[in-house]
Amino acid sequence: MSTGTTLTPVLSDNWDRPESFTLEGYRATGGYGALRTALGMEPDALVDLVKASGLRGRGGAGFPTGMKWGFLPKDNPNPRYLVVNADESEPGTCKDIPLLLANPHALVEGVAIASYAIRSSQAFIYVRGEVLHVIRRVRHAVEEAYAAGLLGKDVLGSGFDLDVVVHAGAGAYICGEETALLDSLEGYRGQPRLKPPFPAVAGLYASPTVVNNVESIASVPSIVANGAEWFTAMGTEKSAGFGFFSLSGHVTRPGQYEAPLGITLRELLDMAGGIRAGHRLKFWTPGGSSTPIFTDEHLDTPLDFESVGAAGSMLGTRALQIFDETTCVVRAAGRWIQFYAHESCGKCTPCREGNFWMVQVLDRIEHGEGTEADLDKLLDICDNLLGRSFCALGDGAASPVMSSIKYFRQEYIDHVERGGCPFDHAKSTVWGGTA
């Protein structure tokens, strides 16, 4: 059990400084120094540096970032592309949006360094469409960087050229999946591709492509500036470094907590003033709705990739949605499944049909019209979903259902036996929570 973990603001360190989102504000705290350092290095040395840092993808899957960069084939004659996944849409996940609003230049600098490292002269930042001001901010930062010679032709006189396009999505959760994102960026419906080939070999326009999450790329300048050993001085052996832990729901002070990986919910709750007054923790997601829920049994589980996995869930995006005892778990799971049913792209039958039917079954249980056999039906559908779709959306949909039945089976049965929901939903609201 880890004790005494403290916060380590890096990407959020300038958010309380004036005009942190402007080039001038960013430079005032050393911004773009890492780009200058990087341009003086061999591209392969940068890939090695990021590998040595142990940085793992911050978009949920946790794949080593440097390794992803290293997978680009050396002999492919096509142009190479860097695509930043800023399609933050996983329920509970709310870290990239505040980062882009307050500190977009950390991403832009990371894009420049990463593009140089993988020898790409064209990068795209795919931002979900439903965050208008964030799109303005990112474009503003890109324009400033162009004007200052940090992007465009001959970056900082190095001979390296880089164009960056900020591309707005149009409302589709599935486009957060990297191959669906690429289809969307090519102007098609966002549907996942069968892998292999992986984007490293055949990505955007069937060319070698690296797709990385915002937070992953934004972390790169700090690694270049401070070294791999600085990064590995935080976190655990296999889950190095820092990351945002986003606390939402029934906590006293919800918000962003930038901490070493391996911190526990108990420690984070202590920092956040605990569960809201007069209430107690019931269940929570460690990394968004696609990661199986945890309960108060898991307060001391280190929030790193390995420990969360060993405890039966996934670290995901460190989106800690916290629910107290006023919350009906059947309602929570049912609402998440409505989301997956709505967002399923329809390509794979198990996901398209499985979610459609789970909505019906969960709805009738929630409203007291279900039977105990419906629980087996749900688990059977999950069994037919898990691992049987092209992408992780299908797997993700099974998580809330299977885990909530695992920990709260009796609560489902209560709905059946009482002929309705035993909870007063008004008590879970922000204004209804006073005990």
Added chain:
Amino acid sequence: MSTATFPEETRARLEVDAKEIIGRYPRQRSALLPLLHLVQSEEGFVSAKGIAFCADQLGLTTAEVTAVATFYTMYKRRPTGDFHVGVCTNTLCAVMGGDEIFAALKDHLGVGNDETTEDGRVSLEHIECNAACDFAPVVMVNWEFFDNQTPESAKRLVDDLRLGRDVAPTRGPDRLCTWKEASRVLAGFSDGRGAEGTQAGEPSLTGLRLARERGWTAPDPDRLPVGDDPEGGAA
């Protein structure tokens, strides 16, 4: 099949924009999503004329464009109000009061999900997670953040919108723009307002403030702890 097209003057004007959009991409089909935002900025929704325009610009069939336009929820198939009000009813926001807000607005405006008030001012829709969970419950208007809402504050908000009063998002520009203006920004045309508004809401700063208070920082790169076995053998 519809042969509807934009009037010549509109078409000529939009073609200039379309050329600029297409020019951003290595392959022109990548311009389809921004082009659909562009035609939505003209009419407030993606009409048969808008689809024909996009198809013509990119050398696609109207069926190919329609297949894309209908996949993405931000493209509207019917006229939309000047202000699109989206209430998050995904689990976290719903539990925190989003369901109550959505019910209150339906009742207050006299419209159902995905419907527009008779005066054409406000369209109401329940939306999925908008990445602002630490500000729950969240309402979006023309895709700008209105954080920490209640049924009462949301009703006041839509009243102000219908009365034509200036409204400022919690985290956004100084003044809300219209649905069509928002669509134009999405198509990639700057409205020059990127530097307006706050840089961080209160929950975004919660962890940082605590770190400042307690003197917590990331390690000093010049004074890293020494003697650690890099293979982790000592752990």
